[in-house]
Amino acid sequence: MKLNKIFKNILLVVFAGIMLSACATKKVTNQMQGDVYTGKDTVEYLASGVPDRVFFATNESVLTTASRETLRKQAGWLRKNSKINVVLEGHADERGTREYNLALGERRANAAKDYLMTYGISGNRISVISYGKERPVDSGSNPLAWSKNRRSVTVKAN
Amino acid sequence: MKKTKLYILAVLFIMIPKTSFGLIEVDITRGNLNPLPIAVSPLFVESKSVKEFQNLLKKENIGEDISSVVENNLKSSGLFNPLKKEAFLQKPDIAHLKPRFEDWSLIKAQALITGEVKFENDKLRVEFRLWDVLAGKEMMALAFTTVPDNWRRVGHIITDKVYQRLTGEKGYFDTRIIYVSEEGPKTKRVKKLAIMDQDGYNTKYLTLGNELVLTPRFNPTNQMVTYLSYFKNLPRVYLLDIETGVQEVVGDFPGMTFAPRFSPDGKKIIMSFAKDGNSEIYTMDLENRIVEKITNHPSIDTSPSFSPDGKYICFNSDRSGYQQIYVMKSDGSKVKRISFGNGLYGTPVWSPRGDLIAFTKLHKGKFYIGVMRVDGSGERLLTENYYQEAPSWSPNGRVLIFYRETKSDSEGKGFSAKLWSIDLTGYNERLVDTKTDASDPSWSSLLSE
Numbered sequence: 275m276k277l278n279k280i281f282k283n284i285l286l287v288v289f290a291g292i293m294l295s296a297c298a299t300k301k302v303t304n305q306m307q308g309d310v311y312t313g314k315d316t317v318e319y320l321a322s323g324v325p326d327r328v329f330f331a332t333n334e335s336v337l338t339t340a341s342r343e344t345l346r347k348q349a350g351w352l353r354k355n356s357k358i359n360v361v362l363e364g365h366a367d368e369r370g371t372r373e374y375n376l377a378l379g380e381r382r383a384n385a386a387k388d389y390l391m392t393y394g395i396s397g398n399r400i401s402v403i404s405y406g407k408e409r410p411v412d413s414g415s416n417p418l419a420w421s422k423n424r425r426s427v428t429v430k431a432n
Numbered sequence: 433m434k435k436t437k438l439y440i441l442a443v444l445f446i447m448i449p450k451t452s453f454g455l456i457e458v459d460i461t462r463g464n465l466n467p468l469p470i471a472v473s474p475l476f477v478e479s480k481s482v483k484e485f486q487n488l489l490k491k492e493n494i495g496e497d498i499s500s501v502v503e504n505n506l507k508s509s510g511l512f513n514p515l516k517k518e519a520f521l522q523k524p525d526i527a528h529l530k531p532r533f534e535d536w537s538l539i540k541a542q543a544l545i546t547g548e549v550k551f552e553n554d555k556l557r558v559e560f561r562l563w564d565v566l567a568g569k570e571m572m573a574l575a576f577t578t579v580p581d582n583w584r585r586v587g588h589i590i591t592d593k594v595y596q597r598l599t600g601e602k603g604y605f606d607t608r609i610i611y612v613s614e615e616g617p618k619t620k621r622v623k624k625l626a627i628m629d630q631d632g633y634n635t636k637y638l639t640l641g642n643e644l645v646l647t648p649r650f651n652p653t654n655q656m657v658t659y660l661s662y663f664k665n666l667p668r669v670y671l672l673d674i675e676t677g678v679q680e681v682v683g684d685f686p687g688m689t690f691a692p693r694f695s696p697d698g699k700k701i702i703m704s705f706a707k708d709g710n711s712e713i714y715t716m717d718l719e720n721r722i723v724e725k726i727t728n729h730p731s732i733d734t735s736p737s738f739s740p741d742g743k744y745i746c747f748n749s750d751r752s753g754y755q756q757i758y759v760m761k762s763d764g765s766k767v768k769r770i771s772f773g774n775g776l777y778g779t780p781v782w783s784p785r786g787d788l789i790a791f792t793k794l795h796k797g798k799f800y801i802g803v804m805r806v807d808g809s810g811e812r813l814l815t816e817n818y819y820q821e822a823p824s825w826s827p828n829g830r831v832l833i834f835y836r837e838t839k840s841d842s843e844g845k846g847f848s849a850k851l852w853s854i855d856l857t858g859y860n861e862r863l864v865d866t867k868t869d870a871s872d873p874s875w876s877s878l879l880s881e
Contacts, residue, residue: 333754333776335709368837371778371792371821372646372872373691374748374755376660376667377704377711377732380688384709403665404688404706408644413618413844 311421327427349393359431367420379404386426467513471541476524481551501587510860604826614869632865658692704734726764746780770808785829792821835871
């Protein structure tokens with residue numbers, strides 16, 4: 275009994291610790307949520323209200339809620355403009371080895387491609403290219419600059 | 433594949449075998465805090481040859497120039513301390529015939545290099561000797577002939593022979609580095625393939641900078657290079673013949689190929705192919721063009737590097753969730769993770785001696801170059817910095833060259849990319865001179881073997 279109680283307390287403490295550390299990393303500023311860029315600084319528009327890019331967390335290729343919303347807008351725009359093809363350009367920040375970042379950029383661009391396809395855009399209209407860390411938009415060496423560089427950008431191909 | 437073209441025409445003049453009993457030895461397995469004092473006497477230029485070399489090479493005293501190549505090499509190894517020439521008491525020609533050992537030991541030299549250069553049948557002929565000053569004995573004598581334009585290589589070959597005689601291991605001085613030359617702002621960096629001698633001389637550019645190029649690597653005979661080019665905006669692995677300039681795409685892949693390296697026999701290229709968000713490792717046989725898929729896993733598998741016997745491959749994978757180093761048999765079987773320390777691991781590269789794997793490690797915002805044994809034990813971090821990666825081994829497996837980037841401010845100012853080298857001991861970290869910013873270095877094998 276006693277042991278069980280101690281065990282429970284330990285679990286509680288550990289759990290609280292995890293919660294705290296999770297909170298510590300999920301810092302929300304006006305331009306970043308966690309370390310995903312949420313600002314508008316570098317964003318361009320494919321059409322009015324259709325942002326051209328989505329952003330990723332460090333080492334991640336998971337689409338955030340905001341990214342999915344952006345991609346749904348892109349899918350809507352692509353459905354209306356069925357003659358337009360796009361290139362998805364995947365990028366990584368400068369804090370990773372060059373070769374791994376090439377693969378990571380490709381994975382990010384494909385995450386965006388898959389999402390566009392689930393919203394009815396044919397894979398034939400989408401090509402993918404990774405630039406790894408070779409083409410940053412922000413040349414600063416700081417977390418905000420890196421968050422702007424971890425991106426997949428949808429570019430008109432024709 | 434062609435055999436290495438040897439520039440040295442006639443080799444080996446006299447080589448007196450001697451027991452190394454009691455003679456100088458340099459231990460290269462530890463950081464050397466007391467480099468061996470060595471005197472490099474300027475090579476004596478035979479009087480009839482002086483004019484010829486002046487006309488041909490525009491050098492007043494080619495003997496002095498060659499000996500400074502030797503001195504710089506010896507100094508950069510960190511194992512030797514070349515003494516100042518002003519202190520030398522004996523003239524080069526006399527010293528080469530019969531050194532007065534008392535004079536050389538007076539200036540604290542423990543070893544002495546002497547020599548003579550001649551212009552003979554349109555060729556440069558050099559002969560040199562290595563002396564043990566304290567024992568009062570000749571340790572080595574060697575002569576060879578080459579085309580006069582190759583005079584810097586003469587200095588590198590002399591250094592390799594002296595290094596080998598004194599350390600018992602092959603040198604790494606008659607070698608080249610291929611790398612990516614970088615210019616311009618970070619957001620619009622212009623990159624070219626460049627090649628230079630190991631000491632930073634004779635830089636040549638192999639591409640013009642019209643397209644992005646990355647990660648060049650030599651084949652075992654140093655005549656071919658495999659690299660990644662964004663030619664026509666299609667990132668693909670290319671093969672370039674350095675002498676003819678002929679380039680070709682490696683394989684016919686419907687997507688990005690990257691991270692190429694040659695197999696140790698030079699017959700295959702191993703690389704990654706990315707498709708649908710998944711990068712796998714492939715090989716392509718350069719003779720019969722057969723492509724083989726080596727890995728099969730829905731994660732990123734990249735940065736492959738063969739063991740020197742060709743039986744194993746180390747590579748980088750995030751199948752555990754994060755970048756780690758794995759080893760497998762060359763057919764892709766028996767995949768085993770070997771990196772288990774804190775942090776992320778990338779760019780594994782197998783040592784030419786076979787016993788170690790060098791890597792890049794990212795831990796708590798710092799980047800490290802390190803080595804571990806091939807089973808993952810004995811991890812040793814050699815250098816820590818803000819950003820550095822992509823080690824490449826010297827052909828004797830004693831030195832690593834890599835690139836390092838500096839932090840930039842919010843405007844991108846302060847950024848630089850440079851090549852650095854460090855001994856396996858963790859000592860003797862040095863900036864490698866390049867004409868421009870530089871990254872992705874790859875060390876050739878010895879050219880004169």
